Amino acid sequence: MAYEARNYEQLLGIDGLSDQILKNHFTLYQGYVTNTNKLADALNQLLKEGKIAVPEYAELKRRFGWEFNGMRLHEYYFGNMVKGGKGLDPASGLAQKLAADFGSYDNWQKDFKASGAIRGIGWVVLCLDPVANRTCNVWINEHDAGHLAGGIPLMIMDVFEHAFMIDYGLKRADYIETFFRVIDWSAVTARYANAPKVTL
DSSP: OOOOOOOOGGGTTOTTSOHHHHHHHHHHHHHHHHHHHHHHHHHHHHHHTTOOSSHHHHHHHHHHHHHHHHHHHHHHHHHTBOTTOBOOOTTSHHHHHHHHHHSSHHHHHHHHHHHHTSSSSOEEEEEEETTTTEEEEEEESSTTSSOOTTOEEEEEEEOSGGGTHHHHTTOHHHHHHHHHHTBBHHHHHHHHHTOOOOOO
């Protein structure tokens, strides 16, 4: 079954991100969905033909993770933003977890923002290690490098240039502040509440 691009047009008009940058971003995301489907089809065809020991199969297999993660990371990112933002309830389980793991919510926020300010392209992920039941902020460089094995993404911030340069130029810190004003913490806390517990 083919993956289908989700519609995030409800974000148009969000404070701090122009419709132009959002529409460009949606188009980029839709390209990842298209390419994920193309690669899945090509890999299935090679499998049917018994061509799994050829270099083409290996390269398509490697590329699939990059396209798939490009699709899915954007879905998490768009899905954890909302016009006007929705604050984190300090009494919520997630707020208490962040305070326990980082010493305070403010410490978590400082770490997340500092991760987003790292030079280079990438993503910042508030991630849950379901084995240790511990949250951490993770830098992902390219879509397929830097993920923690088994880690569950709770919140994603895109810090590739296409996410902010049209509106902010090189002022990434200003974009990060805008992102924090539009976080939909209800979506993030729902991800946390629905995360499975894992034992090895």
